[in-house]
Amino acid sequence: MVRMLAFLGLALMAGPARAESSPEALTYLSCRACHADATAATAIPPIEGRPAAELVEAMTRMGQSAGDTTIMHRFVKALSPAEIEALATYVSGLEGAAQ
Amino acid sequence: MNRFNRREAIALTSAFAGGLLAAPAIASGSAKVVVVGGGFGGVAAARELKAIDQAIEVTLVVEGESYSTCPFSNLVIAGERPMSAITFGYESLAAQGVIIRQGLAERIDGERRVVVLEGGDELPFDRAIVSPGIALKFDAVPGYDEAAAEIMPHAWKAGPQTELLRDKLAAMREGGTFLMAVPDNPYRCPPGPYERASLVAHYLSRNNPTAKIIIVDGKDSFSKQALFEQAWAERYPGMIRHVPFAESGGVLGVDPTTLEIETPFETFVGDVVNFIPPQRAAAVAIASGLTGSGEWCQIDQATFESEIVPGVHVLGDAAIVGDMPKSGFSASVQGNVCAHVVAALLRSEAPPQGVLLNTCYSLIAPDYGISVAGVYRVNGEGLLKSVEGSGGNSPLEVADGFRQAEADYAVSWYETLTGRLFG
Numbered sequence: 001m002v003r004m005l006a007f008l009g010l011a012l013m014a015g016p017a018r019a020e021s022s023p024e025a026l027t028y029l030s031c032r033a034c035h036a037d038a039t040a041a042t043a044i045p046p047i048e049g050r051p052a053a054e055l056v057e058a059m060t061r062m063g064q065s066a067g068d069t070t071i072m073h074r075f076v077k078a079l080s081p082a083e084i085e086a087l088a089t090y091v092s093g094l095e096g097a098a099q
Numbered sequence: 100m101n102r103f104n105r106r107e108a109i110a111l112t113s114a115f116a117g118g119l120l121a122a123p124a125i126a127s128g129s130a131k132v133v134v135v136g137g138g139f140g141g142v143a144a145a146r147e148l149k150a151i152d153q154a155i156e157v158t159l160v161v162e163g164e165s166y167s168t169c170p171f172s173n174l175v176i177a178g179e180r181p182m183s184a185i186t187f188g189y190e191s192l193a194a195q196g197v198i199i200r201q202g203l204a205e206r207i208d209g210e211r212r213v214v215v216l217e218g219g220d221e222l223p224f225d226r227a228i229v230s231p232g233i234a235l236k237f238d239a240v241p242g243y244d245e246a247a248a249e250i251m252p253h254a255w256k257a258g259p260q261t262e263l264l265r266d267k268l269a270a271m272r273e274g275g276t277f278l279m280a281v282p283d284n285p286y287r288c289p290p291g292p293y294e295r296a297s298l299v300a301h302y303l304s305r306n307n308p309t310a311k312i313i314i315v316d317g318k319d320s321f322s323k324q325a326l327f328e329q330a331w332a333e334r335y336p337g338m339i340r341h342v343p344f345a346e347s348g349g350v351l352g353v354d355p356t357t358l359e360i361e362t363p364f365e366t367f368v369g370d371v372v373n374f375i376p377p378q379r380a381a382a383v384a385i386a387s388g389l390t391g392s393g394e395w396c397q398i399d400q401a402t403f404e405s406e407i408v409p410g411v412h413v414l415g416d417a418a419i420v421g422d423m424p425k426s427g428f429s430a431s432v433q434g435n436v437c438a439h440v441v442a443a444l445l446r447s448e449a450p451p452q453g454v455l456l457n458t459c460y461s462l463i464a465p466d467y468g469i470s471v472a473g474v475y476r477v478n479g480e481g482l483l484k485s486v487e488g489s490g491g492n493s494p495l496e497v498a499d500g501f502r503q504a505e506a507d508y509a510v511s512w513y514e515t516l517t518g519r520l521f522g
Contacts, residue, residue, distance in 0.1 A: 032519065071508070077474075
C-alpha cells in the first residue's frame with residue numbers, strides 16, 4: 001500500500017516532491033542535515049535518487065548490526081520496517097544521483 | 100494520523116499535477132510569516148517555508164549582515180579555521196524570495212500579531228516563528244557582567260568573543276593556565292565546553308605543551324563524559340583537570356582584575372579565563388511573555404506553538420523542545436518541521452508530523468571525532484520524547500579509523516548543513 005501510494009506520488013510529480021508534508025518527507029528533513037546533494041564531494045554519502053531497494057537494504061542491515069557503521073544504526077533502530085520502506089521510496093524519488 | 104497525512108499529500112500532488120501549479124497560493128496566498136532569528140532555526144524555517152509555497156510572504160528578522168556559527172567556533176579558537184570559514188551571509192535566502200530585515204526584534208505582540216522592532220517599526224504576521232537563541236545571564240554570577248566578559252570572554256555566541264578568546268589563548272604565557280567555568284544544565288550545546296577544552300588542549304600540546312586546563316563545572320557529570328575522558332587520557336595526558344560541582348561547591352563569584360573564580364572550597368586563578376555563564380531564552384522571548392514566569396519558552400511539542408501566545412511558534416535554544424538538546428542541528432530540524440506545520444495551519448489543515456533527529460559531533464582533535472545521536476517522536480500525550488532503544492553515544496571500544504571517520508563526518512555534516520541553510 002505504502003509502495004503503491006508512493007509510486008503514485010512519484011508518477012504525478014517531479015519537481016516539488018521535496019517540499020511535501022508526508023511523514024517520510026518530514027523525517028527526511030533530518031536526514032538532509034548530513035546527506036548532501038549528489039553533486040557534493042562529502043565524506044557522508046549522498047542518498048537522494050538512489051534506488052529504493054538499495055536504501056532499504058542498507059538501512060535494514062545497519063539496524064540489525066552496526067558493523068563499522070558509526071551513526072546510522074542509532075537512527076534506524078527507531079524506525080519500523082514500513083517507515084524504512086516509505087522513507088527509502090521517498091528519498092529515491094528525489095532529484096539526486098544519476099544512479 | 101499517518102494515513103491522513105499521506106492522503107493529504109497525495110491530494111496536494113494531484114492538485115499540482117492537475118495544472119494548479121501556476122496558482123499554488125491556494126489558501127495561503129496573502130499569508131505573512133515573520134521569522135525572528137538569523138541562526139540555524141530561523142534560517143531553516145524561512146527557507147523551508149519558501150520551498151513549500153513561494154506565495155507565502157516570509158520576512159526573516161536578523162541582527163547583523165552575517166551570522167557566525169557556534170558549531171566549529173571551537174576550531175577557530177584553536178587556530179584551526181579562520182573566522183571567515185564559520186561566517187555566512189543571507190544573500191542566498193534573499194535570492195530564494197525571503198525578505199531579509201536587519202534589526203533587533205524587541206517584542207512580539209501576539210494580540211495585534213505584529214513583531215515590534217527596535218525603533219518602533221512593526222511587521223504584521225499571520226503566524227510568527229521565533230528562534231532567537233539564548234541570552235547570557237550577566238546578573239547571575241557576582242562580578243561577571245558585560246564588562247567582565249571583555250576580560251574573561253564567554254565565547255558562547257560566535258563572533259568577536261570567539262576571536263577575543265582565540266587571541267588570548269595564543270598570547271598566553273608559557274606554562275600558563277587556561278581556566279574554564281561551565282554552567283549547570285540547561286545551556287546551549289551540552290558537549291560544547293568539553294569540545295572546547297579538547298581543542299584548546301590540541302592547540303596547547305603543539306604550542307605551549309607545559310600549559311594546563313582547568314574546567315570548573317556547575318554539574319557533576321556531562322555529555323559524552325566517558326568518551327571525552329578516554330580521549331583526554333589518550334591524547335592530552337595530565338593536561339586537563341575537570342572539577343565537578345561536588346568537588347568545588349560551585350562558583351560563588353569572579354574577579355576580572357585578578358582573573359579568579361571563587362568557589363567554597365578553592366579559588367582558581369587563570370592566565371586566560373573562559374567564563375561560560377548561565378543562560379536563558381533571548382530577551383525578545385522574555386519581553387514577549389513567551390517564557391511565562393520561567394526562563395525558557397513553553398511550547399506545544401508537536402506544533403512548536405507557544406502555550407502562552409497563540410499564533411507564535413518558538414523553537415531552537417530558546418525553547419524547551421521535549422527531549423531534544425539545545426544544538427544547531429536540533430534547531431535546524433525543528434525549523435524545517437515547523438515550516439511545514441505553519442504552512443499546514445495557514446491552509447487550515449492538520450499539522451503534519453515526522454521523526455526528528457539530532458546529532459552532536461565533538462572534535463577531540465581535527466582527526467578525532469565522537470558523537471551523540473538522538474531520535475525523537477511525539478508520543479500519545481503530545482510530548483516529543485527520545486525513542487527508546489535508539490540514539491546514544493559513539494562506542495568506547497572502536498576499530499582503527501573509527502574516530503578519524505567521525506571527525507570526517509563532523510566536517511561533512513557542517514559543510515552540508517551550512518550549505519543547505521546559507522548556500
